[in-house]
Amino acid sequence: MGFKLTILGSNSARPILARRxxxxxxxxxxxTFLIDCGEGTQLQMIKYGIKSSxxxxxxxxxxxxxxxxxxxxxxxxxxxxxxxxxxxIYAPPMLEKVLDLHHQISGFPSPYPIVFHPLIADQSxxxxxxxxxxxxxxxxxxxIPCTGFVFREKTLARRLxxxxxLEYNIPFTDFHDIKKGNDYTLPNGIAILxxxxxxxxxxxxxxxxxxxxxxxxxxxxxxQNVSVLYHEATYLQDKISKAAIRGHATAQEAAAIALQAxxxxxxxxxxxxxxxxxxPFLTEARPTFAQTYIAIEGKTFDFKDKEWTNEL
Amino acid sequence: MGFKLTILGSNSARPILARRxxxxxxxxxxxTFLIDCGEGTQLQMIKYGIKSSxxxxxxxxxxxxxxxxxxxxxxxxxxxxxxxxxxxIYAPPMLEKVLDLHHQISGFPSPYPIVFHPLIADQSxxxxxxxxxxxxxxxxxxxIPCTGFVFREKTLARRLxxxxxLEYNIPFTDFHDIKKGNDYTLPNGIAILxxxxxxxxxxxxxxxxxxxxxxxxxxxxxxQNVSVLYHEATYLQDKISKAAIRGHATAQEAAAIALQAxxxxxxxxxxxxxxxxxxPFLTEARPTFAQTYIAIEGKTFDFKDKEWTNEL
Numbered sequence: 101m102g103f104k105l106t107i108l109g110s111n112s113a114r115p116i117l118a119r120r121x122x123x124x125x126x127x128x129x130x131x132t133f134l135i136d137c138g139e140g141t142q143l144q145m146i147k148y149g150i151k152s153s154x155x156x157x158x159x160x161x162x163x164x165x166x167x168x169x170x171x172x173x174x175x176x177x178x179x180x181x182x183x184x185x186x187x188x189i190y191a192p193p194m195l196e197k198v199l200d201l202h203h204q205i206s207g208f209p210s211p212y213p214i215v216f217h218p219l220i221a222d223q224s225x226x227x228x229x230x231x232x233x234x235x236x237x238x239x240x241x242x243x244i245p246c247t248g249f250v251f252r253e254k255t256l257a258r259r260l261x262x263x264x265x266l267e268y269n270i271p272f273t274d275f276h277d278i279k280k281g282n283d284y285t286l287p288n289g290i291a292i293l294x295x296x297x298x299x300x301x302x303x304x305x306x307x308x309x310x311x312x313x314x315x316x317x318x319x320x321x322x323x324q325n326v327s328v329l330y331h332e333a334t335y336l337q338d339k340i341s342k343a344a345i346r347g348h349a350t351a352q353e354a355a356a357i358a359l360q361a362x363x364x365x366x367x368x369x370x371x372x373x374x375x376x377x378x379x380p381f382l383t384e385a386r387p388t389f390a391q392t393y394i395a396i397e398g399k400t401f402d403f404k405d406k407e408w409t410n411e412l
Numbered sequence: 413m414g415f416k417l418t419i420l421g422s423n424s425a426r427p428i429l430a431r432r433x434x435x436x437x438x439x440x441x442x443x444t445f446l447i448d449c450g451e452g453t454q455l456q457m458i459k460y461g462i463k464s465s466x467x468x469x470x471x472x473x474x475x476x477x478x479x480x481x482x483x484x485x486x487x488x489x490x491x492x493x494x495x496x497x498x499x500x501i502y503a504p505p506m507l508e509k510v511l512d513l514h515h516q517i518s519g520f521p522s523p524y525p526i527v528f529h530p531l532i533a534d535q536s537x538x539x540x541x542x543x544x545x546x547x548x549x550x551x552x553x554x555x556i557p558c559t560g561f562v563f564r565e566k567t568l569a570r571r572l573x574x575x576x577x578l579e580y581n582i583p584f585t586d587f588h589d590i591k592k593g594n595d596y597t598l599p600n601g602i603a604i605l606x607x608x609x610x611x612x613x614x615x616x617x618x619x620x621x622x623x624x625x626x627x628x629x630x631x632x633x634x635x636q637n638v639s640v641l642y643h644e645a646t647y648l649q650d651k652i653s654k655a656a657i658r659g660h661a662t663a664q665e666a667a668a669i670a671l672q673a674x675x676x677x678x679x680x681x682x683x684x685x686x687x688x689x690x691x692p693f694l695t696e697a698r699p700t701f702a703q704t705y706i707a708i709e710g711k712t713f714d715f716k717d718k719e720w721t722n723e724l
Binding site: 113114115116117140142146147163164169170172173176177181192195201202205243244 | 425451452458459475477481488492493506510520
């Protein structure tokens with residue numbers, strides 16, 4: 101239980117052997133979310149032990165190839181594996197045409213339902229809502245419509261103190277009600293306050309995925325106070341003009357966003373293929389935002405761990 | 413100069429870490445042809461030192477994902493690299509819609525011309541013809557329309573005997589004419605027969621690519637006497653019924669085709685993901701056709717080499 105983020109790809113569009121294009125797995129309690137799906141993502145999942153059969157929701161930020169070209173192959177593989185469970189896809193509307201066209205030309209219609217949720221390009225809104233979690237979109241600033249995703253856990257139920265339930269001989273059937281925050285009335289009519297019976301749970305986790313985007317403070321209200329912000333940093337500061345022209349950000353700009361958003365931690369990714377050594381991204385970001393990390397492929401960032409490193 | 417075949421992928425559809433989906437490079441004299449382009453092909457090219465910029469002609473056999481899903485990413489990468497040269501694509505007609513749709517939705521029209529040559533599914537015909545080489549299609553037997561490709565070098569010009577040109581003091585400007593097979597007349601009117609001035613060149617090379625297909629003797633007239641036949645062998649003989657149902661062949665069936673086609677050598681590929689050890693494919697094929705080899709990724713088969721091995 102909890103939130104764990106596994107990086108499958110952290111490179112920008114031009115392919116290199118050292119890194120793969122964008123893709124991440126967010127394990128949010130019981131759910132396994134796939135966020136972006138560049139070419140080769142399904143192989144990265146095999147490599148890093150992610151079971152693709154567990155994914156029921158896929159989020160695609162935009163339709164540049166390095167963010168979606170692995171999707172059709174992944175969906176095909178799930179079909180070959182005999183999947184029956186519906187797959188929910190949240191993506192720009194035109195991606196549905198891509199999937200339909202492939203299913204038509206491959207002579208291989210999907211044996212499981214694909215439930216397509218078209219994103220609205222210029223509006224931030226909730227697109228997923230369960231008792232545990234919401235996912236909302238955030239409008240980014242890129243060359244084509246591009247959407248970030250913010251995953252926010254809802255406030256967790258209070259934790260029952262086992263010793264107290266024994267002390268007051270509280271039956272199991274009343275536990276759920278107490279966890280929700282209610283007081284408990286003993287058979288003799290005496291009320292026991294909820295705070296005596298329960299402890300506060302940990303604060304809810306939240307994760308914001310912002311790729312690709314120029315430095316764009318309009319996103320701040322949507323990503324405020326997140327536990328972890330993933331923000332693209334395609335370039336270092338010496339290419340700040342190029343970044344702006346191409347709708348990308350620098351490491352320092354990403355750090356400035358993390359600071360203003362009051363994020364707890366920042367992960368940088370979507371690195372230009374021209375960089376082999378990624379340490380300068382930390383060197384440039386950390387003076388502004390100390391809790392900055394690198395999206396290293398194969399690495400899992402566990403939100404409950406107090407100490408993160410940049411090692412695999 | 414000559415023919416060299418480099419295997420980039422030799423696996424069937426379900427992805428595994430050990431092998432990649434179908435893709436090959438045929439270096440035929442000056443030309444670099446890409447044949448099929450499964451997901452991840454561009455990365456395989458980087459890994460094995462193939463310069464994608466040199467490719468001007470791409471041949472796609474059919475529209476199952478494991479044969480074409482790497483194409484869009486490759487074309488994008490060439491665009492990012494500033495390509496201007498036209499790219500010729502020979503493929504089933506609907507692939508053009510896939511490319512058009514991607515260029516539309518990615519907001520990134522191709523900066524170089526894409527010349528699309530739609531294949532005719534049920535007809536074998538010449539689709540490429542230069543003074544050096546023809547490429548013709550061959551109708552295969554698969555679950556959806558699937559086309560094989562036969563690359564046939566034309567008869568090579570005769571080789572001039574340098575000693576003879578010196579002996580008869582023949583000027584450089586007459587060399588081309590003699591290589592074409594003409595006799596040479598000395599200034600004194602005496603004719604020197606071409607056979608005294610030239611040697612026969614090596615026999616022309618030819619290569620047939622047949623993937624995916626069931627055992628289908630209808631292809632024999634089209635692939636007769638090829639230097640090298642690549643024939644799919646998705647399964648071993650114990651799965652011959654499964655192979656037939658799925659429009660695939662076994663190693664032994666591929667060997668039978670090679671034998672009947674009077675091919676010089678046979679390369680097997682498109683192996684089912686369920687096989688880790690590929691040696692049984694040789695064990696089953698070689699009693700029928702001794703000159704059988706395995707499509708090992710990264711391996712280059714040079715047609716001029718008399719001895720081939722199954723080692724990298």
